[in-house]
Amino acid sequence: MSALEIKQLNKTYRNKLVALRDVDLAVEEGDFFALLGPNGAGKSTIIGILCGLVNKTSGTVNIFGHNIDSETRAAKAAIGIVPQEINFSQFETCLEIVVNQGGYYGITRKLAMQRAEKYLTQLGLWEKRHERSRDLSGGMKRRLMIARALIHEPRMLILDEPTAGVDVELRRSMWTFLTEINQSGITIVLTTHYLEEAESLCKNIAIIDKGSIIENTSIKKLLAKLNQETFVLDLVKPLSSLPILNGFNAYLIDEQTVEVEIAREQDINTLFNLLSSEDIQVCSMRNKSNRLEELFMKILSND
């Protein structure tokens, strides 16, 4: 069964801004799905429509087979939302926020307390449960929103840029947590600006630009489209000029850094043999940019 099925979705705001144009999208149950796109592409509008915060102009949306117009309550009960902006009362404690959210979903206080303990503990917030939300750090607030979204144990978790502005360590721990809950069977849909995040976490991906889906495939298939990668080589000894490396486009960036474009069909050993023959030793090598990022920029510029 599809966890999410969007057909011919359109949204035009009151100020005549067309946010979505005939969007078709399907997410399978159990998937870890990334929705990518530049700012203003329509990602948050799609999420707003799914959770009932934005009224669509036309189109149909089904969540686990429940139409959001005719079976609104069942559709809403199936999803948990982690929005981009902090949206809880600054005066309530962490525990109150999570338990009250359980109440809105019709969960008894006793059960909500049990689940609150489970998720706040998993997200490292149990010790902070009696603190007012305004006293939490930015990263803690983001984790609190995840705990709140899980309180009714939804079948699908939708996260709108969950790791925006959080430090690297916390981002990694959130990735681990999200991977675990995905493995437990929860479908995850996330939007992100960190393409490394999408590449390491997600199985499938859609790219949206100017309100239209311009790519919808698996990460694997998408990366296979990448014909060329740019590598940065750090050299052991400085060079005054770079010799010609037959078959490779190489540029000396500074006296100890070389950038080389390597096409898919090219053998990287050939490059190293050429460098060795010129007595150039490489001490380290890295991708110039994230592979998905390169592809993302290419797709957007082609569009």
Added chain:
Amino acid sequence: MTKHPILIAFNTIVIKEISRFMRIWVQTLVPPAISMTLYFVIFGSLIGSRIGKMDGIDYINYIAPGIIMMSIINNAYANVVSSFFGAKFQNHIEEMLVAPIPNIIILLGYVVGGVIRGFMVGIVVTVVAMCFTTLSVHSWPITIAVVVMTSILFSLGGMINAIFAKKFDDISIIPTFVLTPLIYLGGVFYSINLLPDIWQTVSSFNPILYMVNAFRYGMLGVSDINISTAFAILTIFTTILFAISLYLLNKGIGIKN
């Protein structure tokens, strides 16, 4: 017995509303007690003793029901308008909007929160009044019915104000420029029989006149207007505001894009 999910959601909203105004009791429960004390000192004890009787009742006793009703109206309205607008302003109204709660339950939850605050402030102010005079109740059913219906009506008014409000100024405009004049001209401090005919007619268009007089009837057994008319007007206004509030919530006006 397993509680219905919608009932749990409703209870959650009501409890959250009560917690909210109890958490800030210095801002919600104390000010009415202080301002009512001043009213009783100035208009009741100092000026009232020179006025004598109104409709055959000591002036301080005559104004007590009106002053209590004034507090109930102001606080029922203020509770919903500030709570709902605050939730909109901080975006945590989204917590309810994403959950499977029917809009009518959200509306009822906020209204009941407003009614409870109105009731609690009414009790506080009544206790204050009892420090200045002896109060009696002519009819408990009428007194309680008027308090409940008036609180509901003004909670709904607060909800509509909050739905349309875009900034904090917008939630003080109606109380300052509409509610306060209507309350003061609604017979809290005087009998409309003292007014010239033309102003009596004008006053009859003020809905608050009916609430103050119905409450005064419940407590003292005297009223400038017919009690059945007062209840009919309360019912009509409540029904209209309820329908408007629910329509606005269902359309998502002020809360959805």
